[in-house]
Amino acid sequence: MVSVNLIPAATQAAHRQKRRLKVWGAMALVSAGLLAVPLAVNWYQSFRAAELTVENERLQQRLTTTRLELRALTTSANQLLQQLNRARALRAKRAWSGMIALVGANMPQGCWLKSIATDPGAPTGTGSKSGRASDGDIGRDGGMTVTIDAPRKMRLTGYATDAAEPHRFVANLKNTQVFSRIALEHSRREPVLDDHYFLFELVCEW
Secondary structure (H helix, E strand, O other): OOOOOOOOHHHHHHHHHHHHHHHHHHHHHHHHHHHHHHHHHHHHHHHHHHHHHHHHHHHHHHHHHHHHHHHHHHHHHHHHHHHHHHHHHHHHHOOHHHHHHHHHHOOOOOEEEEEEEEEOOOOOEEEEOOOOOOOOOOOOOOOOEEEEOOOOEEEEEEEEOOOOHHHHHHHHHHHHOOOOEEEEEEEEEEEEOOEEEEEEEEEEEO
16 A cells, blocks of 8 residues: 655654754753752752851851860969969968967067068969979879978067066077077067057067
C-alpha cells in the first residue's frame, strides 16, 4: 500500500522545527536546573561563612574579655594570698597579745604608755614561687612563699612620775629574758597639763 503525505513540505518543516525547539527548551531547562544546584550550594556556603565569621568575631571578643577578667582576678588573688602569707608570717613570728601583756605586767605603777610601735613600722616584702621565707615556713603546699622585713624591735613611749621608774622598767623587762637587748633611748622631764612628768622611750630587740 502506498502512503502519500499530502501535508505541504513547509508545514512539515515548521512542525519539525517546533519539535526541535521543545527538545532544546527541555534540555535548556535541565541544564539550568543542573547549574542552579552548585550555585545554590555556593550561595549557602557563602552565607554560612559570613555567619561563622560574625560568630567567630563575637567569640574572639568574649575570649578577650574573659582573659582580661581572668588576669584581674589572678592579680587580685595573688595580692590576697601575699597579704595572707604576710599575716601568717607575722603571727608566727610573735604573739603580740602575749607580748603586750608581758610589757604591761612588768611596767612600774608610776609609768603609763602612750604608744607601742614596731620597727620597722610597716612590714614590707615580695612574694615568690620559690625560696625560703625568712619569717615562717610559708608555702609548703607549693603555693606562693613570702619574704618580709618583719619587726625586730619594739618601741615603748610613755610617761613616768619619777626619774627612776623608766630604769626600773628596763630592769623588769631584762629579767624576763625575752629580749636580746633593751635600751632606754631617752628620759626627760616635760610639762604635761598642770604637772611635770618624765617622757621616756624604750627600745626592745629580739
